[in-house]
Amino acid sequence: MVALAPAPLTPASLDELAAAVRSAPRVIAVGAGTKPRLAAVGADVVRVSTVRLSGIVDYEPSEFTFTALAGTPLREIVAALGEKGQYLPFDPPLAGAGATLGGTVAAGLSGPGRFRFGGLRDFILGVRFVDGEGRLLRLGGRVVKNAAGFDVPKFFVGSAGRFGVLGEITFKVFPRPAVRRTLCLPVAETKAMTAMFAAAGAARWELDALEADPAAPAVWLRLGGPAAALDALAGEIFARWPGRTVPDDEAAAHWTAISEFDWAPAGGTLAKFALSPGQVPAFVAALAAAPGAKGWIGAGGNVGYAAGPAGAALPAWGGAGVTLRGNGPLWLGPPPRVEVMRAVKAAMDPVNRFPGLDETGA
Amino acid sequence: METTAVPDRTATLRRLMALLPPGRVLDGAAQLAAYGSDGLTAFEARPLAVVVPETQDEAIAAVRFCHAEKLPFVARGSGTSLSGGSTPCAQGIVITLNRLNRILRLDPAERVAVVEPGVINLAVTAAAQPYGLHYAPDPSSQSVCTIGGNVAFNAGGAHCLKYGMTSNHVLGVKAVLATGEVVTWGGPSRENIGPDWTGLFVGNEGLFGIALEVTLQLLPRAEVFHTVLAGYRTLEEAGDAVAAVVASGLLPGAIEIMDALALEAASAAVHAEYPPGCAAVLIVELEGPREVVAADRLRLDAILAASQPVEVRPARDAAERLAIWKGRKSAFSAVGRLSPDFIVQDGVVPRRRLGEALRKISAWSKEMNVRCANVFHAGDGNLHPLILYDGREAGALERAEALAGRILRLCVEMGGSITGEHGVGLEKRDYLPDMFSPEEVACLKRLRAAFDPFEIANPGKMFPGPGAPALTQHGLHPLEKAGVIARE
Structure with missing residues (x-):
């Protein structure tokens, strides 16, 4: 399929993006290709790549917001935020693999840190996108709080490019915790894992991440906050469940491996x-x-x-x-298919320039 | 849409009554009068009838009836909207959801609650409290406002910077759309697959349909709070302190500012005591595990000490904390006592431009001879200028609205928003085009038409258009006079 497809269009500005969308009857946006199934549609659908739509447009650390072009690699954003002691608390995955901001939105992917403050949908504030008729539109806002108009930015999260092509996205960010500590707690069986999720999730510790390796099996916890506080919190957790504090280097490697899906079979x-x-x-x-x-x-x-x-x-x-x-x-699984979904698709993309939700190339 | 309504009102009402059990349709003049306005008391309209469904099926039947008859309807909870979002349509139906008020499920292990739309915001937290959990969004009207209204208008509160708005806590929704179609999106999982339909639904301002069941996430209640009140000689010094707190890397649960006029009113109304000689008061609240708050508190103390306050008062116990919040949350209705009428605005500016925005508002207030108090969520740049006027005085409302309009346009010019948490509703619909281009407004209208092709669900809200209900000269909402709710 890929061999038959023509080379993707590579617009270098938002106006060029709109023109690229208008230039072909069928279009799908692609980023770095780290979640290729989302864009695996028929060869007649022209790929519009965001590879040249890259860069942070605006970053005001004092506002807790940034705006970046959709093709900006996550790692560039993570680095820029890190320089100012800030981060995207939902730990966007596949940064190491080169994933872009726009692709992460289209896939609706959040990483381990989403446990504490919510996922990607809870941090997206505004979008500029090209609709099915090739219009460049801006919806949502560029400040941390906004309730004007329908929440189209949220709707784009997980929408797999079926309703528009993202050009530029505004996010809320938070100050990064001063220190993190990772705890690994082995469990005897899956039921114990579920009980720990319930107990740890409701506890006073305000965990930064709460994940589990079903094969080990083991629960992985992460605390974030001022260094002075974390020893006491970790001590209290160990008093409840036996486990070990994971050394910083190993913890960093662990969370990177989770975010990069290194545990998944290559090519599978x-x-x-x-x-x-x-x-x-x-x-x-x-x-x-x-x-x-x-x-x-x-x-x-x-x-x-x-x-x-x-x-x-x-x-x-x-x-x-x-x-x-x-x-x-x-x-x-059984995705909901109701009449209004077709109506919304027609509202955003009346000419079916983007693939339909059910048009999945399979 | 009013042209399509009711060639024969009596016959329409008869058909509606035949559809529902006895007592569900109110049409007496006195009964209808109670539904004429919401929290934005300046507008009033007389609906054709009020439907009071007691089951989801009755609510669905009422909406399907409206669809079949192309009859406008407005869903209503407790009627606390500050943007006129639940102001009725003249000759339309009000569907009031207060009796759909069951908490259907509360799962402490998964930390979710499934509730009907008429459940009161604070009732969710009350039900979750025995498990050490709470429902985070806390609009000032939380003791009376309903979850259905919170969902429709994406309600905020004092803790939005850290915890987000209503939409960040709604995991799923079952709704009857204006077409009569019943949809279920999302569910108990905090993750979502496919486009975020739930996210699109929240904040629809009643233009898509009516939520019948809402799945909410619950959060563990913070173990301890550290609440500090600091007084400053000028608003700007208070603003500078906010900037310093934000730059420090702390993430307080709330950062609030009250100006001199607001302080004066709060002192008079709830006997709150503030440091003398202050033109502004800053409230900062840290929350979390005790060890984390203890460490963060040292940093906050140092930042505030360096910000040249007149005085810093940490709350020493829960009672003192509640007193600080009581003064803050009552500030608006308290200011309202200084004047027979007032408009609450709800603009957002980038946080770094707060000082500049406040200077301009103050100058315009003097220039236009309209008094204006300010209470705001400084942490997220959400201004709530409170514009005082006397509706009996010729031209006073118009001057107040002119000032409100200048403030909203200023917010847009500064890169902010015309609404942080009250929604566009009826009040700010003429300003939507200041924020969005004609093509963007057209996109929003197409989305509305996808959910509501006949434009029967809450028509006249969000989008500019003719047909505003009559302006009245009402002052405080009756519940405000009773001190039950506050505007914010």
């Missing part, structure tokens, strides 16, 4: 599922039953990732999910 399939914590034992059982499958549990049991080697089927899990890499259906 990777999918994200929305879970409720109570579903975790069944999800882990489904993982265990699928030959070669691996997985990870994030956000205190609210998200599950599953991966398998090339050619192998994903675990038989009936819940809602999205395939990020590899073959298989883009949308997994």
Whole structure:
């Protein structure tokens, strides 16, 4: 399929982006290609790459906001924020692999830090995008608080380029905690994992991340805050559950590996599922039953990732999910399909220039 | 839409009554009068009837009836909207959701609650409290406002910088759309798959339909709070202190400022005591595990000490903390006592331009001879200028509105917003084009049409247009006079 597709268009400004969208009857946006399944549609659909739409347009640390072009690599943003002691608290994944800001929005992906203050949807403030008729529009706002107009920026989160092409995005950021500490707590079985999610999530510690490795099995906790406070908090956690403090180097490598999905088989399939914590034992059982499958549990049991080697089927899990890499259906589980979705698609893209939600090349 | 309504009102009402159990449709003049206005008392309209559904099915039936008859309807909770968002349509239907007030599920392990739209905001926290949890969004009207209204207008509160607005706490929604279609989006998971339909629905200002069930995330209640009140000789010094706190890397739960006029009123109304000689008071609240707050507090103390305050008063116990917040949250209705009428504005400016914005507002206030007090969420640049006028005085409302308009345009010019948390509603609809281009407004209108092709759901709100209800000269909302709610 890729071999048959023409080279992508590479607009270098927002006006050129709008012109590129208008130039072809069928269009899909692509970023760095780290979640290729989202854009795996028919060869007749022209790729519009954001590779040249890169750079931070505006960053005011005192405002807790920045605006960047959609093709800006996450690692550039993470570095710029880090210089001012700030960060995107949801730890956008795949920064090391070169993922772009726009692709992360289109995929709706958040990393381990989303446990504390919420996911990507909770930090997006405004978008400039090109609609299906090639108009460059700005909706949402550029300040941390805004309630004017419908919340189209949020709607774009996870929309996989089906309703418009993102050109520029404004985010809220937070000051980064002074120090982080990672704790690894082994558990005997999955049920204990779920109980720890419930207890740790409701505790006074205000954890920064709460994740689990279903294969070990072990729960990984992260605390963030002033150094003086963390020893006491960690001590209290260990008094409740045995475990170890992970040395800083190892912890950094661990969280990078999670954010980069290093645990997933190379060249295979990777999918994200929305879970409720109570579903975790069944999800882990489904993982265990699928030959070669691996997985990870994030956000205190609210998200599950599953991966398998090339050619192998994903675990038989009936819940809602999205395939990020590899073959298989883009949308997994029973997605809601109601009349108003078609009407909204027609409102944003009346000529069907972008693929439909169900037009997934499969 | 009023042209399409009701060739024969009596026949329409008869059909509506036949559809629902007895007692669900109110049409007596005295009954309707109670629904004529909301928190924006300057506007009033007389609806055709009020429907009081007791079940979700009855609410769905009422909406489907309106769709079939192309009859305008306005959903209403407790009617505390400050943007006129629940002002009725003349000759339309008001669907009041107060009796759909069940908490359907509260799961402490997963920290979610599923509630009907008529549940009071504070009732969610009350139900969650035994588990050490709370519902974070805290608009000042939280003791009476409903979750359905919070969802429709994406309500805010004093803790938005750290915790976000209503939309950041809504995980899922079941709604009846203006077309009569019933949809369910999202659910108990904090993650979402596919486009964020729930996110799009929250803040629709009643133009898409009516939420019937809302899934909310609950958060653990902070273990300890450290609340400090600092007095300054000038507003600018208070603003500089905010900048210093923000630059320090601290993330307070709330950063609020009250100006001299607001302080004077709060002192008179709730006997709040403020340091003498202050033109502004800053309130900063830290919260979290005790060890974290203890460490952060040392930094905050140092920052405030260096900010040349007249006095710094940390709350020594829970009672003192509550007293600080009581003064703050009552400030607006307290200022209202100084004047028979007032307009609450809700603009946002970039935080670094707060001082500049306040200087301009103060100068315009003098120039136009309109008194204006300021209470605002300084942490997120959300201004709440309170513009005082006497509706009985010829031209006073017009002058007050002129000042309000200048302030909103200033917010847009500075790169901010015409509304931080009250919504556009009826009040600010003429300013939407200041914030968005004609093509952008057209995009928003197409989205509205996708949900509501007949424009029957809360028509006349958000978008500029004819047909504003009559202006009245009412002063305080009855609940404000009783001290039950406050505007913010």
